[in-house]
Amino acid sequence: MKRASRALAAAVATGLVAMSGTAAVAAEQAVGRHTYTGTIGGAAYKVETPVRWNGTLLIYSHPYYPADMPEFPPGNGNRVDSEEWLLEQGYALAASDFTGRTGFVVKEAVRDQIGVLDWFEDHVGKPRRTVATGSSGGGAISVLLAEKHPDRIDGVLAMCTPIDLYGQMNMSLDINFALKTLLGAKDVELVNAKDPAGSVQRLQQVMTTQVETPQGRARIALASAFGNVTGWNSALDPKPASVEGQARALYEIQLYGAVGVFGAVGQADLAKHAGGNPSYNIGVDYARQLAKSDQLPFVRKAYKEAGLDLGKDLARLAAAPRISPDRQARQWMLRHAVPRGTTPSPVVTLHNTADLAVPDHERWYATQVRQHGSPADLRQLFVARATHCAFTVGEEGVALQTLLTRITTGRWPSTDPAQLNAKASALGERWSKVFDFATGGDAVREPGFTKYRPSSLLRSSR
Known part of the structure; x- marks a missing residue:
């Protein structure tokens, strides 16, 4: 999300001229390097055309924005320099900022992106190929966009x-539930909260105190295991070797992620869109969830170092009051926020091997594709790196080129990691920077494509 913010800030800094409203653009103005902004149905949009358009339009869906996200025009890439590279390669770019722009605006996003696509075809021209792409939650919107409008989208990245x-x-609810229960947080409501921000702050305060003790760190590790989150939070540094180092990394991940963004405040926003609370943990056996988690060995080690009884803490979770969903809200989520995996057009996914949005989602999606779509239309790529969306422009560019080769020729090029890394390296050091959430800075890194088999998603919706 910080990366998206930086991309949007850079767009403002360029001083590009905005167009108000939805006024028509003459056809001759659409030729060459131009930036167009305005609103469609109340949602801001941004369209950029390159000096020489290659006929491909990338329609970019931005990630989940928390409520305090600054008011910037929409961006067109996962990194600030993604836009620059894409425009240099001749791609046209388009994005809606979505009606409401922050929170769980998934339903609105699909509608608004089609509105931008309509605008582009009316005022710039009909693309030969239209690719839906996005990072984080924007990637999910891209998959949904292709499934709901198969006649408009030729591929998904x-x-x-x-x-x-x-x-x-x-899974975020599970993590918050475990933290609240095990750390003894008082006056914390996870759903239907009267004071969502206050609940988040109180839980964060308890976490910040407890992470300074071996017992608190062990319990943070256990809570994180219910999301199968790895204790590695730096795209630039190796995974911490010690239990304490990994637990502190988990604290940082969950303080901002599962608790700060997707805790009580995020659940309240979700309920507003879904017409009730869809999240639940009724019927969840946390001992069984832990047994399925890759993080079980680490949790056992952390509990041993802390001198705690893991069985007793699991019993505390089993005895704690559970949360039930509102039936209509649950149905809303299944209808608007969960893809079926029909792959009406080719799909490429790109994921770090360690991420708070765990790569386990890729295994779940591949299962859905086997049941409802065509596995031949899916390629899943992994980068051996930690933190959220930690890709170089070169890695993103190679993933895009892989998709476009499939769209254009009907055949997939090789996705052998060595060949992908060679292609990314060939783009040069200029496109080899990685943003690190842990330090807030960029650094040059070698391409990291690797073979990887994710674990099963612990709390899949179906």
């Missing part, structure tokens, strides 16, 4: 995506 958005929200 979904990056660092929690494709099962409903499953992700339930």
Whole structure:
């Protein structure tokens, strides 16, 4: 999300001229390098055309924005320099900022992106190929966009995506539930909260105190295991070797992610859109969830170092009051926020091997594609790196080129990691920077494509 903010800030800094409203653009103005902004149905949009358009339009869906996201025009890439590279390559770019722009605006996003696509075809021209792309929650929107409008989208590139958005929200609930119960947080409501921001602040305060003790760190590790989140939070540094180092990384991840954004405040926003609370943990056996988690060995080690009884803490979770969903809200989520995996057009996914939006979503999506779509239309790429959306422009560019080769020729090029890394390296050091959430800075890194098999998603929506 910080990366998206930086991309939007850069768009403002360029001083591009905005067009108000939805006034028509003459055809001759659409030729060459131009930027167009305005509103469609109340949603801001941004369209950029390159000096020489290659006929491909990328329609970019931005990630989930929390309520305090600054008011910037919409961006067109996962990184600030993504736009620059894409325009240099001749791609046209388009994006809606979505009606409401912050929170769980998934339903609105699909409608608004089609509005921008209509505008582009009316005022710029009909693309030879239209690719839906996005990072984080925007990747899920891109998949949904292709499924709901198969006649408008020729391919999808979904990056660092929690494709099962409903499953992700339930895993966030699990993490918050475990933290509240095990850390003894008082006056914290997880759903239907009277004071969502206050609940978040109180839970964060308890976490910040407890992370300074071995017992608190062990319990943060256990809560994180219910989302199968790895204790590695730096795209530039290796995974911490010690239990304390990994637990502190989990604290940082959950303080901002599962608690800060998707805790009580995020659940309240979700309920507003869904018409009630869809999230639940009724019927969840946390001992069984832990047994399925890749993080079980780490949790056992953390509990041993802390001198705690893991069985007793699991019993505390089993005895704690549970949360039930509102039936209509649950149906709303299944209808508007969970793709079926029909692959009406080719799909490429790109994911880090360690991410708070766990790569397990990719395994879930592949299962849905086997049941409802065509596995031959799916390629899933992984980068051996930690933190959210930590890709170089070169890696994103190679993933896009992989998709476009399939769209253009009907055949997939090789996705062998060595060949993908060679292609990304060939683009040069200029496009080899990685943004690190842990430090807030960029650094050059070698391409990291790798073979990887994700675990099963612990709380899939179906």
